[in-house]
Amino acid sequence: MAAHLRALGFRVENYSRGIPWAEEERILVLDLYLRSGRLDKTDPRVEELCRVLDALTVHSTGSDPHHGRSTDTVALKLGNFAWLDPNEKGGASNFARGDADVWDRYASDEDALGAIVAAIQQERGLPAERPAEPPRQRVSRVAVEAQKVEQFQFSVPGHDIVASRREQGLVLTYVEYLESQGHTVSRGKYRPDGSDSVLASDLVDETDRVLYEAKGDVRRASVRMAIGQLLDYRRFEPPSTRLAVLLPRMPAQDLIDLILTVPATAVWRTTNSFASLQP
Template sequence: MVWDIPIGMSIGRRALHDRLGGGSRQDGITRVVKSDEMLVFTNDGGGEHGYGVHEGLRADGVFRYTGQGQHGDQKLTGNNKALAESEEIGRPIRVFRGQGTVTYVGSFALADPPYTWERFPGTGASPERDGLVFNLVAVDADTSLLPALADEEGSASSRGPETQASPVTTLWQPLDFSEYQVRRVDEGESVRSVSRREFELQTRFGEWLRARGEDVQVLRLTEDGVTIVPDLYVPTLGQVVEAKKSTARAYVRTAIGQVLDYTAVAGRRGLAVAPAILLPSEPRPSMVELCTSVGITVWWPISSGDFQDVRP
C-alpha cells in the first residue's frame, strides 16, 4: 500500500482508519496490520494522566512521546512493544496531532536511545508511576506542527528561529554520572547507566585539561531555533570537542558530523573554533586518517593518565 496522505493534511480519525484499513480508533499508539504502519497520536491532553510534561518537541528536534497506559506502571507490551520494535522490523512510524480531527505531521524513526523509563507524577489519588518515553526523530515531517515540550515553552524552539543568536559560554563543571541513568528495557526492573563511559571520559579529560592550565567551558550555539551544545569547549586551545564511548566506525562517523556542525555554526556566529573528537582509546589508523583529513583533532587517554592527540 502506497502512503498517500500529505504532510499537513487534516482528516477525521474514523475516516483515517477507514482509509488505511484498520488500527484502533482510540489508542494513542496503534498498528495498521494491512499496511504495517505504526500510527502515533499526540493531542496535548496527557496532563490529566500525569505524563503531559514528558511529551513534546525538544529544542534539538527530538519528539518525546509518552507510552501507552494511563493507570499504574506502563509496560513494554502490546502497542508499546510494537512501537519499540518498529525500527528493527522496518515499520514506518506516522505521527498525527489532534483528537476527533487529526493532522498528519509526517514520518518518524526511533532515536538513540529509542526510549527511556521515567517517573510520571501522580494524579489525584493515584501515586507516581513508571512510564515509557519514546524518542522520535523526523524522517520526512513538518515538526512545526508538534507541540513544544512543556519545560521548553519559552525556548527558541517554541518562539521561532533565532538564527543570529550569539554563542553563550558558561563554566564547565565535572559531570555527575548518576544523572545519566535509565531503566533496563529488557529486564524491566534493574537499572543500568547509558553512556556512563562517555560521561566519565568527558570528566577525566576536562579535569586533565584544567590541571594543565587550560580553560574549559560549556558552549551553547543556537541556529534555526535549535540549540546545540558540544561536550566541551576549550577556548585556550580553540577547540570544540565531541566525546564518544566507542572507537567503532559508526561512533566516529557520528562524531565527525556533530563536531563539523558545531564549528560551522560557531563560525557563522563569529566564533572561530577547530573541531576535535575525544575517544576512549586509540582508534584504528584509518579512523585517525579520516578525521585529520577533514581538519579534526583526535584525542584519547593513554596509560599514564594523560591524553594524547593527533592533529590535522
C-alpha cells in the same frame, strides 16, 4: 444518543463533510504520515489515530465534541500528504489549503513537529503566536560539570547507556588534564536561528580554540556521529576554531583517517595521560 453509545464503549463515526479539519488534526495525521507513509484504512495505526482524534476537544464548541473521524477520512488525509510529498508518486490531489500549510511548516522540521505533537497529546494545545522578539544570543558559554545525559541511542540495548556514562567520565578527566596545563575550558550552547531548541557541545578549550565532541566507545557509528555534531556546532564558533573527537582509547587507523579528513584531531586516553594526532 452518540454520547450514550460512546459511554458503553462503542465507537461512533460521523461521516458528515460539514466539520472542517482542525490544525491539530492535520498535524497528527502528518506526524503519522512522516513516520509510516501512506496507510490503508484497515491499518491498526490508522484506527489508533482515529481514536486519538476522536478524543481531541478542538471541536467542542458544538453540541457533540466527538466528531468521529473515520478510518476512510484519515486514510484520505494521508493520501493528501502523499501527494504533497515530492518523494511519493500518486496520492489524493484534492488536498486542502490547510494540508499544504501544515506540510510547508512542519515536513522539513520534524523536531518542531515532534514538540507540537507532544503538546497536542498532552492537551496543551498549539503554541500561541508570539510577538516578534529581538535577536537572541546564539552562542553562550557554561561551565563543564557532571551533566545529565540529554539523549540516548538505543541501537544496542544497554550498550549506549554505558557508553554515555563513560563519555561523561572521559570529559571530566580530560577537563582536569587541560586545566592542569593552564587551559581555560567551557561548554558551548548554541541556538539555531528560528528554533527554540538549544544544542550543547561537550567541551571547548578556550585557550587553544578547540571544540571537542566526546564518545564513550570507538565504534564507527559513534565516531561518525561525533563528526556530524562537530560540523553542526562549528557553524556557531569563530572560523579559527579547530575540531577534535575525544575517545576512551585509540581508534582503528581507518577511523583516524576519517577524522583527519574533516579535518579534525583525534584525541584518546592513554594509561597515564592523553595522546593525539594532528590534522
